[in-house]
Amino acid sequence: MLFDTHVHMNATQFIEDRDEVIHRAFANGVQYMVVVGFDRETIPLAIEIAEQYDTIYAAVGWHPVDAVDMTDEDLAWIEELSHHPKVVAIGEMGLDYHWDKSPKDVQKEVFRKQIQLAKKVNMPIIIHNREATEDILQILEEEGASEVGGIMHCYNDSVQYVQQCLDMNFYISLGGPVTFKNAPLPKEVAVEVPIDRLLVETDAPYLAPHPNRGKRNEPSYVKLVAEKIAELRGISLEELSKKTTENAFKLFQINR
Template identity: 50%
Template structure:
């Protein structure tokens, strides 16, 4: 029983075999998938997938790349869609200073508005941070995001950052990069983070784990992430699968099997 806490099955790379890829994941032992929105079209696409498949849940939000699209109308759309019973989080939201596809101040404003929305409707947030650790942590603290908590997705920080975000009521989510040759810092983080604060993800179709790096990622490969964490933590695969799934179910308030 595995929980992929970050997938993008609405991505165009799945247009020819989306249903097959989703079913393959389920048949390989992935019992839960969170399909995460990132721009305006993906909001309803994520909810549509969650309606079609009982084991898919949705998060709705605007990614920092698309922050310049945020306005009152878009925020109201996110608010309205978040009322759907298959929506369990607001995301992915955050800051990305690597690509800078939206101005940084615009990114911060979009981030703040969506944190405020999450607090209003009492849903956890799924946070994207790239080359913006200091500013992202400041926003999370200033906006008291700990009130709802959530996930730092595809975590790429160090142990000090992991400590700070956990102190602010966030889980650390780990994906395919933990299997890469240059994963030393991330492996140290996994060693440090308590099991009850760890989650696993694919970020599919991106960040494919070894030995399939270079190919399209899908949720079935979250198993490889769990296997690597089991190795790092000196636990069995089944233990990691159960612990990380229960962590995600607790965060997203999914109480049924």
């Protein structure tokens, strides 16, 4: 039994066959998933999908690339939605210095506001990080994010930052890149992270794992991620699946 902790089943890439993809995941042992909404269009659909399936949950937040578009009304809306019984986290949020749509200062402000909101509603946060590790860690520290903790989503950074993340009550989630031949960092992290702080994800429809790299990703492929991590750690897929699913239940406060 696997738990895909970060998937975008609300993406346009799944419009034509969403239910089919979800049932294919169930058939492949991926019984649980969190659908992540990150703007005005994707958040309602994330909740709608979660309402349709007993073992699917939602996260609501505002993506850093679109930080310039977020208003105070949007933040109040996210706070209201955080009380929905199927919403289990705030995010994804964070910083993205790869794209230049939103200025860095705006991204930081929106990031801080969402951390403060998460602390107010006592929910874990999901962190998006692209080329901004030092600033993200500084803001998490300054805002006291350790009070709620959360996930370093699709971690693809150096092992040197892992302990700092763990010390702030964050789990490390690995996705498709851990299977890539030219991606040494997530492989190192997969071995070093304590198993009780490890999660798996797809980030579907993006970052499909080998041998499907370059194709549309889907939650059933999280098994390929888990298999690779189990191989790297020298443990069985069953053990890796059991532990990462337990970790997700604990983080998201899901009682099963």
